[in-house]
Amino acid sequence: xxxxxxxxxxxxxxxxxxxxxxxxxxxxxxxxxxxxxxxxxxxxxxxxxxxxxxxxxxxxxxxxxxxxxxxxxxxxxxxxxxxxxxxxxxxxxxxxxxxxxxxxxxxxxxxxxxxxxxxxxxxxxxxxxxxxxxxxxxxxxxxxxxxxxxxxxxxxxxxxxxxxxxxxxxxxxxxxxxxxxxxxxxxxxxxxxxxxxxxxxxxxxxxxxxxxxxxxxxxxxxxxxxxxxxxxxxxxxxxxxxxxxxxxxxxxxxxxxxxxxxxxxxxxxxxxxxxxxxxxxxxxxxxxxxxxxxxxxxxxxxxxxxxxxxxxxxxxxxxxxxxxxxxxxxxxxxxxxxxxxxxxxxxxxxxxxxxxxxxxxxxxxxxxxxxxxxxxxxxxxxxxxxxxxxxxxxxxxxxxxxxxxxxxxxxxxxxxxxxxxxxxxxxxxxxxxxxxxxxxxxxxxxxxxxxxxxxxxxxxxxxxxxxxxxxxxxxxxxxxxxxxxxxxxxxxxxxxxxxxx
Numbered sequence: 131x132x133x134x135x136x137x138x139x140x141x142x143x144x145x146x147x148x149x150x151x152x153x154x155x156x157x158x159x160x161x162x163x164x165x166x167x168x169x170x171x172x173x174x175x176x177x178x179x180x181x182x183x184x185x186x187x188x189x190x191x192x193x194x195x196x197x198x199x200x201x202x203x204x205x206x207x208x209x210x211x212x213x214x215x216x217x218x219x220x221x222x223x224x225x226x227x228x229x230x231x232x233x234x235x236x237x238x239x240x241x242x243x244x245x246x247x248x249x250x251x252x253x254x255x256x257x258x259x260x261x262x263x264x265x266x267x268x269x270x271x272x273x274x275x276x277x278x279x280x281x282x283x284x285x286x287x288x289x290x291x292x293x294x295x296x297x298x299x300x301x302x303x304x305x306x307x308x309x310x311x312x313x314x315x316x317x318x319x320x321x322x323x324x325x326x327x328x329x330x331x332x333x334x335x336x337x338x339x340x341x342x343x344x345x346x347x348x349x350x351x352x353x354x355x356x357x358x359x360x361x362x363x364x365x366x367x368x369x370x371x372x373x374x375x376x377x378x379x380x381x382x383x384x385x386x387x388x389x390x391x392x393x394x395x396x397x398x399x400x401x402x403x404x405x406x407x408x409x410x411x412x413x414x415x416x417x418x419x420x421x422x423x424x425x426x427x428x429x430x431x432x433x434x435x436x437x438x439x440x441x442x443x444x445x446x447x448x449x450x451x452x453x454x455x456x457x458x459x460x461x462x463x464x465x466x467x468x469x470x471x472x473x474x475x476x477x478x479x480x481x482x483x484x485x486x487x488x489x490x491x492x493x494x495x496x497x498x499x500x501x502x503x504x505x506x507x508x509x510x511x512x513x514x515x516x517x518x519x520x521x522x523x524x525x526x527x528x529x530x531x532x533x534x535x536x537x538x539x540x541x542x543x544x545x546x547x548x549x550x551x552x553x554x555x556x557x558x559x560x561x562x563x564x565x566x567x568x569x570x571x572x573x574x575x576x577x578x579x580x581x582x583x584x585x586x587x588x589x590x591x592x593x594x595x596x597x598x599x600x601x602x603x604x605x606x607x608x609x610x611x612x613x614x615x616x617x618x619x620x621x622x623x624x625x626x627x628x629x630x631x
Contacts, residue, residue: 144269147173149547150259151276152491154178154239155185157524157536158278159226160206162235164540165276169547175270176235177261179244180284183226187219189284192305192480194334195219198326198436202359202380203387203531210376216357216438243268248275249496250519255556255627257520273556276543277523278536279491282584289481294461300477305331306485312478316340320466320474322458323482324350326435331480333441336450343474344453345466349425350435354408357438359383384530388608391430391529398428405429412443422453430529432582487588490523507593508571510560510623511614512603513539515593519559519627522546528580530607538614549619550626557627562601569596574603 149165151158154176162176180188187195197204200215201222209229213221230236240263247260259270287306295302303312305327319339321328324346336342361382365375394401406419425432437443445451456468465476495502497518507515513522524539526532550558574592575585595603600623604610 144258144271145175146271147175148272149174149274149276149543150257150270150272151176151278152245152493153185153277153279154180154183154241155187155278155280156204156226156533157280157526158185158276159183159229159235160533160536161276161278161524161540161543162238163206163208163229163233164537164544166233166235166238168541168544172547174238175272176239177243177245177259177270178239178241181241183230183239183241184219184223185280186284187222187226189306190219190308191310192308192327192331192334194330196330196438197222198330198433199531200359200383201225202362202376202383204533205376206533207377207380207537210372212372214357214438215359215362216436245491245493247494247496250498250521252498252519252557252627255520273520274543274547275521277490277521279488281488281525282485283488283492286486287481288484288486288584288587290483292458292461294467297463298461298465298476298479299463300465300479302479302481304481304483314339314478317477318465318475319343319478319480320345320476321480321482322346323480323484324348325482325484326433328480328482329435329437329442331482332451333445336445336448339450342445342451343476344451345458345468345474346422346453346455347457349421349423349455350432351402351405351425351429352409352423352442353405353434353436354412354440354443355436355438384534384608387530391608394428394430401429405434408440409443412440413447421455431580433528484583487584487591489588489591504593505591508560508562508601509574509593509595509603511542511600511617512595512605513542514560516560516562519557525603527607528575528605534607535610538610542614542617546619546624553626555626555628559625559627560623561625563622566596566598566601569598569601571596575605580605 149172151161151174158176165172165174182188196218197216201211201213201217202215205211205225206229243261243263245259245261249258256271256273257275261268261270287304289304303309314335315338317339319335319342321332321342322345324344328344329352332342332344359379362375362379365378409419409423410417446453454474456470459467459469466474489504507517509515512525522539522543524536526535546558571594573589574595577586595601
């Protein structure tokens, strides 16, 4: 069965499920719901390494933690969102908890289960999965593996190795490992970074800290706006059912996002001007946006960070926070020395510098006893991969909410499982057709189109994509929402294995 990596401590018998879902975050909980609704005859289990559901919303506990996508599109399509568009981690966890309770999903979730190995056996047409639960080794088998673990390593964030870090006398904190007892009252704080995390944590700390400085190497595009949705409020005033309001507002937001994305590609200067106007409304028309808020790249080449109610810029306008754009020379005992010669004094330094890419959950995979090199595979619609049977991976959208793709891929999974049943097949593997042999291969993401640090650092670990369907990872929700539900699962790109014996 391809379980040679297991030890004698592992039980001889294994629990078997039709589908094993890895992760109880936004994708895993959504996947469990769709599987239960669309394939009620399938048994399934959700294995989660943390002690509760939520994924990133459980991992991140830094001050002000909130979504950077609106909850009408980040929320599930089947569960109306009734709060403000931008939500706190606590609100999102509550929302997910309601999904679990309302659909009786809890009994299928196993917390504290860290998967260490997964092996596929073509002879048995099964995955064998080894998990650790508080030092106890457990074994599971499944027909299909649904990877919903996300795309970054929860155990640690990414912090560059700057000179002199060991000499700093204060505390250095990464947002992914925020100490519960960190007291920043009346302290000088430097936050390194300029993305959504920095934009969140700075205004949350600014009222209590002596001062907060955002130190950035280069600027990020920010969008400002009120944390409310006028259309949603109007519909609620008319007593429109929550389900209708959710869907109508969701479609309006998606249309607006599609238009902005198109404008960013074809008329980037227009989009820049609109984004800059939002900042100047708070900081004043005379505020010079160079060098702090004028990125060198066009909008949407990296994710645009939304600042609800402009709180980051109000902290700057009030003098509670400031921005420095420079490069770090070295840390010192009392702060950070910059290339410009300036020294930033600090009691606490927050490294909001991103995260490390997690590829397939850092699980040791083997296919018929051969170690899997994920980077050698080619993606099938950004969800399955050549040479890997009976496995799908949820990787969401960069320019739209992650959950939109999680919903679409759960639909695809359920349709694929039904197709396998109709064919009497126990195995399905993406394969290149003869006409695909000469296609041009490219990275998982085009770095000229989207190039945040975590992607560029880990691109060599990710699968390749082709230049023709279905071997592309388009990252285009506005196309996939129509095409994915209609694609043929019997066009020669999916090889169905022998029937059950």
